[in-house]
Amino acid sequence: MPGRSWFVAAGDKQEGPYSEDEFRDLIARGSVRADTYV
Numbered sequence: 001m002p003g004r005s006w007f008v009a010a011g012d013k014q015e016g017p018y019s020e021d022e023f024r025d026l027i028a029r030g031s032v033r034a035d036t037y038v
Contacts, residue, residue, distance in 0.1 A: 009037035 005017035008026070018026065026032040 006038060008032055 004020055006020070006023040007014050007016035008018070008031075009015075023032070032038065
């Protein structure tokens with residue numbers, strides 16, 4: 001779905017917003033995993 005923004009919990013802080021493409025890249029690099037709060 002284009003136009004969505006994603007935020008990720010990293011430790012005690014929030015990171016983002018990430019575009020759909022950036023978010024997919026984070027998943028591909030292993031920065032976002034199944035146990036990551038999104």
